[in-house]
Amino acid sequence: MINEGGKMSLLKEQYSDSKNFMARVELGRRFRTNPYSWLLWVFDQIQFPKDARVLEIGCGNAILWKANINRIPEDAHVLLSDFSQGMLDDARKVLGDAELRFNYEVMDAQEILYPDNSFDVVIANLMLYHIPDRKKAISEISRVLKRGGTFYATTFGINDMKELRDIISNYDGEIYYSAEPFARAFGLENGEEQLRQSFDHVQLVNYENSLEITDAGPVVDYVRSFGKVNQNLKGHNLKDFENYLEEILKKDGKIKVTKDTGIFIATKPK
Template sequence: MKTYYTSGEFAKKAHVSIRTIRYYDQKNLLKPSTHTASGARRYTDADFAKLQQILLLKYLGFSLTDIREMTLGSGDRQLLLDSLQIQKRLVEERLKEIQNVAAAIDSTSSTLKAGHEVDWSKMLDLIHLTSMNQSLSTQYQNASNISARIKLHRDYSLNKEGWFHWLFRQLDLKPGMKILELGAGNGTLWAQNLDRIPKGLTIVLSDISEGILADAKNEIGDRAEFQYAVFDAQKIPFADNTFDLVIANHMLFYCDNIPRTLKEVKRVMKKGASFACSTYSKRHMHEITDLVQEFNPEIVLSSTNLYDRFGLDNGAEILSHDFTNVNCHKYEDAIELSESTPVISYILSCHGNQNSILLDHYNEFKNYVDDKVSDGFHITKDVGCFICKK
């Protein structure tokens, strides 16, 4: 038989006040399982499980409106998962900020002990700069941020073929080829096309992050044709004339020295081999930038305009210094949606200053994005792939 608790017993069991229990009832967050003939509330252990969820999500920073929308216990589990991932990133950013403050305190204390004058403005700048650098350095320790970006494109793009299937077709793979992918990330290009891979290929997936390559191994599974290597693309640890195809999918613009990287790519390519490198233009997803800057003009989603370093508008000229037959293939697509969570996840996955600014304004920002996308939100995509020859 079910055990029923009075409001007082239920509140004591959860270490909250009776007033809190009644408030959650009024807000339609937690209704009692039953009432007595006189109208008194009665709760069960199942209600206690729901209350635990509410208290946990409230502790993590979700508003009561957010919690109610999640329809705890029987609602959209993916929405709950996505929302938790957003909150986790905000918590991680808070931890990094605290670590930066602690480091600044230590530095200031050392300065004072040494009898030197403290430049307080410099110390404040150090906190902000360290936060930005840490955000960039931890961006690719695993694939969680990449997954947030991929999810927005995968679930809401108008082109149903999908970027990775389209890009795979452009590669024109042949049996027996030896392939190197630089900055392979979590291996999605291959994981989504495993049934299309010709026989006899040797595929080396590389990345500067060991954590990301671990994610790639998990995605692809135990396949004999795949090898994994951690290295910087500016110093490729393979002999001259090794590969039939080299791939750089949205990664060249991250390289500190693009000309040096391209010379390394050319060196390891066989004569007549192909180099496929994708990128985007300044028009790509500009609505996202417009959205956050309208909320707060101080938000910068990227410390560098990557398309200025290597984009659709200047890529052909850059590649022409080392390669021949440079051709640009455009991927026709756009994003349309009316949900805020995927947009927010994407924004928080960027490596700008947005998380430190939005950290204390998350509910306000979510309400703002909710309003902006409620009647539909269109995002321009201007992306493509250059294919050239050695």
């Protein structure tokens, strides 16, 4: 079991830049069964008022905006923030010629240094469960939202990736992979309760998807992306793990994996 200090240390190591994050994105991108991508679907849910002031917390490498670059309203003012300067540097690289359309700021969601009623829209895409004091962060988000403003928070449920979790655990129970603790921190099952401490109206919309994995390599990269905790998974052990996955694929043809993701839409009263 990893204590809170260890979790934060691991988090800083994992997200010093976007390499580990992208290993996880790639697994979902390659083997999803829903032909309509998560990034497009999330953007579909966001309503931009005229001259919208938008804040994304934990923006990572800005792939949400890159995937939807031609759909961003011309009059929107978007601030991309992350606790990692390395992530913001990668965001600029990913956005390329479009980087000047955005502003960037290193920010702690637990202490948003903006006045009350500053933003029309706040977005937290697959990150709110990382925040140690979520109650404070959610309160801060509500504070900086204008009246009638909306907070969009994506997350996953307890059953997300459960088959892959079981396969990895059966191979070696010491391998740290499971994202289940994050879902228990802020997931589909308990996110509404947490948001309602600061928002009166909260709606959950689910994204229908699953994975059908046919290649062991991306799974290996995915598990290794969880960082130094899995530093023993290299060399001979790494090859043995890959062989283990390949035997499963040879026997079953594919690994079918549950995906359980969605978005909470929380609106501040006018």
